[in-house]
Amino acid sequence: MHAEPSPSEATCPKWCNGIHDHMDERVASHRSDASFVPAVERRPGSDGVTFDRVAAGDLTVGLEQCWGDTWVWISPEDSVRRSLVLTLESAHRLHRTLAKIFEDLVP
Numbered sequence: 001m002h003a004e005p006s007p008s009e010a011t012c013p014k015w016c017n018g019i020h021d022h023m024d025e026r027v028a029s030h031r032s033d034a035s036f037v038p039a040v041e042r043r044p045g046s047d048g049v050t051f052d053r054v055a056a057g058d059l060t061v062g063l064e065q066c067w068g069d070t071w072v073w074i075s076p077e078d079s080v081r082r083s084l085v086l087t088l089e090s091a092h093r094l095h096r097t098l099a100k101i102f103e104d105l106v107p
């Protein structure tokens with residue numbers, strides 16, 4: 001006897017790592033494995049306003065699909081509270097904007 005996957009698991013996107021948080025009995029949240037991007041960032045100081053500290057760490061980047069929408073997570077490893085969770089379209093716009101900024105940096 002083998003267990004059939006639930007209907008939501010049977011429709012996993014190809015990037016799903018197979019570990020699901022179930023929103024309810026019928027809906028699973030599909031997640032990709034995380035990618036880690038080493039990053040140095042300026043952070044607010046003790047006043048919470050002035051960005052006078054520099055910290056190094058990893059950014060966690062991944063995909064999640066839930067209720068038919070796909071989201072891109074960008075999160076400092078030590079603060080999920082400061083995460084960006086973007087639609088795919090928003091992440092594409094961010095990607096294009098960063099690419100344009102980097103092109104403009106070339107002398």
Ligand SMILES: [Zn+2]
Pocket residue numbers: 009011012013016017018019020028029030031
């Ligand atoms: Zn899945």
